[in-house]
Amino acid sequence: MKxxxxxxxxxxxxLSAFSAEYFVDASRLDDSGDGMNWITAKQTIQAAVxxxxxxxxxxxxxxxxxxxxxxxxxxxxxxxxxxxxxxxxVDGNRSTRCFNLYDNNCRVVAFTIQNGSVFLENDGGGIFxxxxxxxxxxx
Numbered sequence: 001m002k003x004x005x006x007x008x009x010x011x012x013x014x015l016s017a018f019s020a021e022y023f024v025d026a027s028r029l030d031d032s033g034d035g036m037n038w039i040t041a042k043q044t045i046q047a048a049v050x051x052x053x054x055x056x057x058x059x060x061x062x063x064x065x066x067x068x069x070x071x072x073x074x075x076x077x078x079x080x081x082x083x084x085x086x087x088x089x090v091d092g093n094r095s096t097r098c099f100n101l102y103d104n105n106c107r108v109v110a111f112t113i114q115n116g117s118v119f120l121e122n123d124g125g126g127i128f129x130x131x132x133x134x135x136x137x138x139x
Contacts, residue, residue: 019055022048026063045071045079045090052077054103060111062087070097070128076105085112092116092125099127 023041031047033040038061042048045065048058054076061082067090073079081088089112092098098116099108108127116125 019057020052022051022056022058024048024058024060024065026061026065049073049077049079054105060088064089064091066091066093067096067098068093070100072100072102073106073108074102076103078107078109079111080107080109081111084110088112089114097125097128100130101127102130 022035023038024045025038025041026043028041028043031042031044033042035042035048035051045060049071052058052075056077058077058079059082060079090098092115094115094117096117098113113126118125
């Protein structure tokens, strides 16, 4: 039993060593930064999401993220606001869905999601989950 616990601990440690963090700040001028820290943060959430692989985290700081197109998430990542839903808002401008989640293990944590547009009856205007067994967290 002790050997299994040690191997499991090594496996989890190894997995976390390969995950990356990306940063988003609405006050940036554009998406030209590499997104690897707050100084070179991306301006849009989608630009940071596009850099991710399974297990990564996208950190989003305070601001209103007004969308012209939905945020499309195709892998098992976490998108998390830094200071919570009171100060981190994703706004679909009544013209687009806010999030389209395709992966079974993605998480969207601690945002206000508003003004998403519904394209078809029963579609999600705020968050649309493409998978029937999707794990998502909204806090």
